[in-house]
Amino acid sequence: GESVGLHLPTLSVQEGDNSIINCAYSNSASDYFIWYKQESGKGPQFIIDIRSNMDKRQGQRVTVLLNKTVKHLSLQIAATQPGDSAVYFCAENRGSIRGSYIPTFGRGTSLIVHP
């Protein structure tokens, strides 16, 4: 379920390192997952998505892995840059309203990239 009342965990990395952000989801019936990036003072922005019939999907410098057995999602960022510093949210779809899903957001992870 939603963990809106919990403080965000933090991941600190050095510039150039690879980052791995993890997310556990709750609904085994979820069929679509999205990672969002939220920079300070702004709304979340779409990064990458994956459907439940896939295990892995790659974008530019980002890879999402899905393990349905343990209901776990991860976002890998290659060669992390200072501009990657942000809060990252995973979202799973838990139901349908007129063809568009109401997502359940994870608690988010704050990524801090040190130059």
Next chain:
Amino acid sequence: SQTIHQWPATLVQPVGSPLSLECTVEGTSNPNLYWYRQAAGRGLQLLFYSVGIGQISSEVPQNLSASRPQDRQFILSSKKLLLSDSGFYLCAWSPGLAGGHPFYEQYFGPGTRLTVT
């Protein structure tokens, strides 16, 4: 292209005062609309969603209300603000069945920072 607007960007209101936040979407028709609240350092809490004009569903009981007077306009209101209403309010839209985009994705506005004093 589609754009989403929210205003005001920041707002400071005393306890007990009314609230009206507005969200409008351009470049699409019949979107699904959402209001979220985000407390500092916390996750996203879905407050309301709407699949059409006059159709509002509430996710969390509170002293807030939402209205959708026009297809691409979504308003968040309160008659009397509480200190606990402070936060970052985000409006989002997603295409419905008729949309040409991947309809699972939500597009977020820039947000309104509300401080209740």
